[in-house]
Amino acid sequence: MKRIVIATKNPGKAKEFKTLFAKYDMNAVSLPELSREIEDIDETGTTFEENAALKAEQIAKLLQTPVLADDSGLEIDALDGRPGVFSARYAGEPKDDMKNIDKVLDELQHIEDADRTARFVCVLAVSIPGESTLFKKGYCEGRIADTQAGDNGFGYDPIFIPNGYTETMAQLSPDEKNRISHRRNAIRQLEDWVKNFGKQMR
Known part of the structure; x- marks a missing residue:
């Protein structure tokens, strides 16, 4: 069985990737397992x-093995795409989900509901030593609620209402959230590559 390193210490993320790679007889290993x-x-x-x-590239160079890494965040149209790459620390250091949410709600307090469109974005990068880095991107479109609701999520989940829903991401069950999430959509984009890569590595 061939191995790919998942550049995360988040067990939830690692589990999603492990499930995908296992289907193709590949062993996905997260950073704490090294x-x-x-x-x-x-x-x-x-x-x-x-x-x-x-x-992805720095860890692949260090370990001389294929590595998958992701970066994700929230883009709000009325804020010109902010918080974007600064999502985790939008309210400053140290990172604090509640302070980030409070800052977003404060900045949107005079924005009408129709103009509160937003999306979660996830970019996956796969680095294999000696090859060009592969990128796949997934989205979850929605809007920003007026107030927080729900306890099932993290980050901005309590104020993000996915398109087609009336509840926030944090009010959905974990299974439902994972089914529509930006990370799941990015993983779907990666699936054809994983299938072919698994064959090549055998």
């Missing part, structure tokens, strides 16, 4: 693609 500790990579890029590539 026999050596990998220091956090500074996300100094100005786009999701740049940040995902930084993580």
